Amino acid sequence: MALHSSVLLRRKHRRETARTLAFLSPWLIGFGVFFAYPLVSTVYFSFMKYDGFTAPVFTGLKNWDYVFNHYPFFWQGLRNTLWLVVVMVALRVVFGLGIGLLITKLRTGTGFFRTAFYLPYLAPPVAATMAFAFLLNPGTGPVNHLLGDLGLPQPGWFTDPSWSKPALTMLAMWGVGDLMVIFMAALLDVPKEQYEAAELDGAGPWQRFRYVTFPNISPIVMFAVVTGVIQTMQYYTQAIVAGKVASGVIGGSGQQFEPGYPHGSTWTLPQMVYSLGFQRFDTGSACVVALVLFAISMAFTSLLLRRGAGFVSNED
Template sequence: MVSLRVVFGLGIGMLITKIKSGVGFFRTVFYLPYLAPPVAATVAFAFLLNPGTGPVNHFLGEIGLPQPGWFADPQWSKPALTLLAMWGVGDLMVIFMASLLDVPKEQYEAAELDGAGPFQRFRYVTLPNISPIIMFAVVTGVIQTMQYYTQAIVAAKVASGNSAGSGQQFEPGYPNGSTWTLPQMVYNLGFQRFNYGAACVVALVLFVISMAVTSVLMRRRSGFMASDD
């Protein structure tokens, strides 16, 4: 989810920076989904990806493609959540657009005079200049996905047809534990099973994992920059 969001956000940012007219319109179109409340966006996606009545599967059937079960299928629930995350990639798009516009044009012109093609200019000019922004997007994305809760549990509830209201409990992870996340485990242990000690341990493990992954990413970036130098 993190890698696809970064790649997709960077691609959209590069595309919009190349557009000569209508930049404001396209920027607004791609940014607006990010402003949608997570619950509302997840419910809308659950409707669109409904295996039986959703328009997405209807369209896939019309063109002769397989119709996945999406949120109701353990093999497709994570790809469906990833599509939802990519739909709201407007925050990364704006960040990457700002960083791309700050790349000195003189470097592009010098690389073009040296015979560098589009891929070489991207590899040797764009990437080195925006590498801190990419690292920022990856680190914050990892931290956010370690805290992933709302979209997964709402999609599971909608797909299972369980609208557990006040006083009712819903076991997260539908279908077959495929949407189970650590924050859901913390909530389940602490507020549904009242096992506060176990919930605190899981929360501490979640914090340690986030710090470890962040440390590894920062060290790898430092080593990559040192090798380039």
């Protein structure tokens, strides 16, 4: 009798396991095909000499040594990418939150301003970058003409290594509509009773934001920061288009283009992966850079999630 019961229990357990795996199978297939297999392949090819046409040949750590010690653009691209992650993400979050706060406080015209600030986010990245490059053209752009009329300095923007990354940051802040909408939804969900209680206690605007608003929206702020870091670590289109437009190389074959123009200031790790893998057919070195990019993204995300646990509100 006991043996029969144990057999029935095992069968029930197997049925439950099979049912669970059946429900999980779409995720498991997607995880294996789109994440696990590419990651394992990237690690594998990082130790191989492979051009995409001939069979891969094992070379040990030669690709890693080449990228870290001999490839001239790696460290500059790494510095540029980290600069964009730290500065661009922080300013986008602060600017998006500020715009969201202002619009939620408006009594009239909320719909108009919400639409006006969200529309730039819908602009295609290539078109938006080209428009910004022409607006910020140091010779013919209207922005520098206006600054000159006001007696202010006229930066070189995308033609000046010290101003190219701030110009890209301005472009990112112009398209901050996605964060604005997310923050507005979170801000409108803050209980009004808490604001009323804070006012009765004599709290000013800053105290109400610090002790009422921010604790309620802190999970959304963390979400914006983490997703912003991941997106910026993949920053490619705007940087390469801005460099090409500023250097005069918009299209056509046979034209020479300096990577990261001007002087490598817009050169990023994703550009490096494309250049090594699809222009030079050096798949092994491209995989090394991709793994570095993946490791930095994971490190940033883990650090933010661990540090963020201290200020994310756990109240229901």
